[in-house]
Amino acid sequence: MSRLLHTSDWHLGRALGRYSREEDFDGVLAEITAIARETEPDLIVHSGDLFDTSRPTSRDLIRAVRTLDDLAAIAPTVVVAGNHDSPGYFELLACLSGPSRGRGLFFIDKLRPAREGGVLTFDTRGGRQRIRLAVLPYVHPNRFWQRSSVSGTTPAAYAEGMRGLQRELMQALYEGHDPDRDVLVLAAHVFVAGASPSRSERHSDADRAFTTAPADLPEVAYAALGDIHAPQAVAGVPFAARYAGSPLQMDFGERGEAKSVVIVDADPGRPVRVMRRRLSAGRQLAVFEGPLEELRQTAHLYKGVFLKAVITDEEPDALLTRTVAEIVPHAILVSAAPKRPESDDALLEEAADEELNLGDAFCAYLTDQGMSGETAQSTASAFADLLGQLDEEAPRPVHAEELLRTALEDTWTEAS
Structure with a gap:
């Protein structure tokens, strides 16, 4: 039997408002490592978005490498780059921490031809079986602009290009394939059409337009997918394909989601057995909406x-946050604000064929985050002013820039 541990979308560095999540990350990464030690997988796969930004801090780099080194001591560990990850950082990490340094840790920084690192092979612990792993890191739509076989930059052109890449990987997986010994696996950071993202995941509509059809996925024993934070199976494929999901509730759109890693047991030629292992180390996220008196009655839940x-019986008041904090002293209060009128909600739900007023939408968002109306309007106005300058050939001067230019033109020199 071959055993795989699948994790994904750690997003190291993600904060929640002004609050760091370092304590939560440390707890859940230790939990994932403990599950790996207990279950003894033959291969560990991280399907992308290791970091939350393309420029992670030194603390997050150290946190990632230490955890991945611990995992690699248990089983070979493969990390494919997601859309939040920097291929350059992954290349550097591969040089410092990968197989060239004697560690079973593989960073897949960018798309590689199937015969040049696009397919990796790992013997299982007993040596009787092999896991052949096709790796597909995030492929930006721009990747296909200059491919002679693909014309245009439309979602259809992206889908066509992705189909070609996945066909190549499939062909390489079957070269030298031993049906009595090999288990075929795909690790990919892709948005599969029909998958259900968490309500407030940071995807634009444009991102969602560039999807991969379920039928285009290579037919393998198991597809370890990354990009979607809600753990789920992919419908419409004749084999097991899952998003492991994020290990923490990353934002309030993910509140209530049960987080997990996936354990996959496989034998050549047989359906795999997929088991979710619940993760519980991360602190929970909650939204309260109602009057202050109801919050007093339920404060112990938080x-x-x-x-x-979100307080429904109060007008905007600079002291509201303090009042709420006194009612729920043991909660970690990220924001407290009165419920805004329905008319403000409507700004964010305009019909798709209408032009969105970004200034008004931004103002509504700031108000929803607890900023006073006057401050939100002032901030949104400054945003609209900067946005308008994008279309100007010569942007208007900024006051601070003028002061700096004046100082440089009339520099003070020390008397000799």
């Missing part, structure tokens, strides 16, 4: 919880 409070 101990140790990141809380967003």
Whole structure:
């Protein structure tokens, strides 16, 4: 039997408002490592978005490498780059921490031809079986602009290009394939059409337009997918394909989601057995919406919880946050604000064929985050002013820039 541990979308460095999530990351990464030690997989796969930004801090780099080194001591560990990851950082990490340094840790920084690192082979612990792994890191739509076989930059052109890449990987997987010994696996950071993202995941509509059809995925024993934070199976494929999901509730759109890693047991030529292992180390996120009196009655439910409070019986008041904090002293209060009128909500739900007023939408968002109306309007106006300058050939001067230019033109020199 071959055993695989699948994890994904750690997003190291993600914060929640002004609050760091380092404590939560440390707890859940230790939990994932403990599960790996207990289950003894033959291969560990991380399907992308190791970091939350393309320029992670030194603390997050250290956190990632230490955890991945611990995992690689248990089983070979492969990490494919997601859309939040920097291929350059992955290349550097591969040089410092990969197989060239004697560690079973593989960073897949960019798309590689199937015969040049696009397919990796790993013997299982007993040596009787092999896992042949096709790796497909995030492929930006721009990747296909200059491919002679693909014309245009439309979602259809992207889908065509992705089909070609996946066909190549499939062909390479079957070269030298031993049906009595080999288990075929795909690790990919892709948005599969029909998958259900968490409500507030940071995807634009444009991102969602560039999808991969379920039928285009290479037919393998198991597809370890990354990009979607809600753990789920992919419908419409004749084999097991899953998003492992994020290990923490990353934002309030993910509140209530049960996080997990995936354990996959496989034998050549047989359906795999997929088991989710629940992760519990991360603190929960909650949204309260109602009057202050109801919050007083339910305050005990929010101990140790990141809380967003939307108060329905109060007018905008600079002291509202303090009042809410006194009611739920043991919660981690991320924001507290009165419920805004329905007319403000409508700004974010305009019909697709209408032009969105970004200034108004931004103002509504700031108000929803607890900023006073006057400050939100001022901030949104400054945003609109900067946005308008994008279309100007000669942007208007900024006051601070003028002061700096004046100082440089009339520099003070020390007397000789």
